[in-house]
Amino acid sequence: MKIKIKIKMKKLFCLLLALIMTSTVMTGCGTQSDDEKKNEKETVRVALWGSQLLENYTQYLCDTFPEVEFEFTLATNSTDYYRYLNDHDDLPDIMTVRRFSLKDAVLLKDFLYDFCDTELASTFYGTYLENYTYDDGTINLLPACADVDSIIINETLFKEHNIDIPTDYDSFIAACEAFEKLGIKGFSSDFGDDYTCMEVLQGFSISQLLSMEGREWRQKYESGLTNQLSEEVWMPVFEKFFDMKEKTGIGKAEVEMINQDPKKLYLAGKLAMYRGTGADAIGFSGREGDHSILLPYFEEDEKDNWYLTYPSFQVAASKKAMEDPEKEKLLLRIMEAMLNQEGQSCISYGKNMIPYNRDVDLELLPELDNIKPYIDQNKMYIRLASSEMFSISQNVVQRILLGELNTPKEAFDAFNVLMTENDTSDDVVAHINTAYSNKFTTEHGNLAASAVYNTVLSEADVDLVFGQSCYISNDVYEGDYTEKDLGYLINNDVGKPVIAHLTGEQIFKLVENTLSLKGNRGVCCNDSTLYVSSGFEMNISRTESGYSLNSLTVGGEKMDQNAEFSVLLCSDYDWYVVDAMKAVGCEDYKIDDVHFEEYVFKRLIEKGGQLEEPSDYITLQ
Template sequence: MKRLFKLGSALLLISVLLAACGGGGGNAGEGSGGEQSGEKVKLTVWHNFAGDDLRAKTVRNIIEKFGQDHPEIELDAQAIPVDGYRQRLSTVAAANEMPDVFLVYAGSQSQEFYDAGLLQPITELGEQYPEWKNNFMEGAFDPFEFEEGQFYSAPLAMSATSFLYYNSDLFEKHNVKVPATWDELMAAIKTFNDNGITPIALGNKAPWVAQSTILGSIADRVTGTEWFKKAAAQDGASFTDPEFVEALGYFKQLSDAKAFQEGANSIDNTQAEQYFIQGNAAMMISGAWTLTNLAASATEEQMEPIDVTVLPSIPNGKGEANTITGGAGAGLALSAKAEGAVKDAALQLIYAVSGPDAQKAIAESNSMIMYKAEVDESKVTSLYYKAFNLAQTVGITPVYDAYLSAEAAEVINNGLQEIMMGGDPAAVGKKLQEAQARSKAE
């Protein structure tokens, strides 16, 4: 990567000559003004770390410190609330007026921006800092590698969605084994029900929850990852195939066995977290967001008995057992328009926010990362520390709605609610297949 500035006399002489020739013009977005005139480089940054949670504060502090450490850069950093961020970014993308650096979501959004020619790779950062690049977990760059040998962002988070949280005190009190197989899980559900304890807390009012936290993990154990990717691509597999209907059948088993509390489809995920942490449920299947939420709302005493593992294996399943659903989270991307000094400054910022020190700081804000870091146990909750160490040892499998069309994701989300109310798994599979087929025919 080029050096941002060279303050020797040769550059000063060149700057004078260029100015005399009219070469000192241009705006900061074109990367020419700061480099040629000696003025500050103007760098615009958009992100959605606008909240009061520890992770948002941590990332904002990293960006602020970068500005302080680089007085030669005029940093315009905008923190846009999460709810409106995606729409704001889509609006400027449509007008081809992207900021120099911006947070981009892994999956369809980053793919769309790449297809529209709005991104340029940051591969040279990996070449400059190979130890940093090699320290990311397997698959971290997959959603951002749109061309072989090139990557367009470095994730700041791991989207882990299917941890099995459990209350070890309740398991010990009722002499229940932490389930490693499906039969053990069903036995645990029966025992807790017999003793008046909800087996699994679930808040599925927003119906993505059951799909993201439970179905994807169960289904991958039944079908295997490659089958799902083929079905999502509508290339040699169908959601009407027996293995997928079988996977939906396992979800129905949970519902029929009264694994979830009464009214699970009418309470939200936050309410379910509180129900669980207060000792009303023995287990909860949820994502890394629960770690952050409980860090802010629960006492250490409440979290002390909570442990974390993966969902149990499925008999005769084609998928791996020691896995969680998830993948790379969002990362900072570089505008295709950034050139010269602006590009150099942008790359420095991207490294500052995604480099080893930043990854460690983000992890110590009780947020999961796709980077191998040593976390100071004293700086995080006991539950986060357990989950962080677990995540370093498991495989990562796809979250369904990251691969399905928007219509198909809505169909499976609603279909799981239907199954919980007595619906037929085969009928849900058929509707999902029709929706995904339509998306691929368009």
């Protein structure tokens, strides 16, 4: 009898144990962690060339592909940045870059997917696709819609003073001279910026660069077959620039100008014409009530006028990521969405861009109506924009304007000398002992971003640091670093951060407002674009519309609402910081004198130290 009772008790115990285990398993299934839910989705890493794409584009991709867990980072705008990632076997699935030439990308050719036989490539006009095709037919990158770059003129100012609107180079010079007599600058631009030096040099000689000899030279240059300018092609380019310099009076003052400077003169009615884009023609149209138009770069004959263009970005894919047929299909679908009508409309929301592909029709604002005939004739020159073209054009053009180079031959020779020089150093300047992942997890947040921001906090004379995680562009790799490669760790869009003095209450509002942003370059569209806090901790909840802030703590204690803190903000100044400060009622802020990456350089290079350890800065519910 006792034996039977024991057996029954044993069976009952086993049954209860089984029920408990089953219940535990079922409970576990019902409370999947956020990271486990993410793992059910296909992860796709996308490197964004700049913060502009955070505004609407990333949200569009997330909405279009809910089955995908996107990991967004802000990449340094350079194909060499992807060389650096490839050296660490860490290429993103999809890459974007704005500054591009085949010459710069050739080292990546064997590691990038070839679009040549895809339906996606077939949607582009052959005229433009030539600029992306290697001698063997390989196509590794495809362009998104283009910014149009040319000469912006204040049509109202011309009419006020009865000056004829230019139609060719001679009438352009005549207009400049007429305005000068009235005490108004005829033409000026921001030759302190490398892109203006390069674009004006090329823009006024597009017909020369598109001659048969010019096309042949460019093909050789892009393929790496020459590292010298052709005298036949380029001497007339420098002759034209010297002539324009003499007749328009541009010089030292223009060398000292950067982006906003000529626009301020233009808005005040003190400047009649400047180099700019379609967006500039709309956003900086002159005095109140003035009307501006974007005219082409002027040649000797009106029929030879052209507009200069450059894609808002180029897109590429990792060949390694495409080895899986199912992943290949998915990535092609994503890139098709990036480059289709809806995708490019998210880029050209200002209605100031033109497409390079046949099946996309982007609306243009009336200010840009005069571009349409040139679009129909495909008279849209894609700039030659290798990294050295930017830097050498800036060097040579500025020396011309400063009077240091006095003849076209001197300028031509100086350009060629610089093309043979290697201005980069392979010297190791730092060694990082500990690697950190750039992947966001609910348990630890973004370890790489936290380590970098904590380092900035320790080097800057501030109490707190607050910045978007995606500005830390990649994993922190263990090993040796050159100065250039160390710079790639931090996206160059950060530039100079801002120091603000805020109360605890204002900081709460700042974080709260930031999490709820829509249509702004500081927007959080998913976990990979959340912010990192250093010196304080955030407790955040996911909501149907995004994220909401629950509480802030300092060292685990609730942040004092009345206490005052100095805060270093790392984000886009014009498109995030100014609005963010206005929203919290802060007027006490300024741009920091030190570039963001300089704090990291100071710790790792000057002091020979290491990055600070990451902290548990976020609780995500």
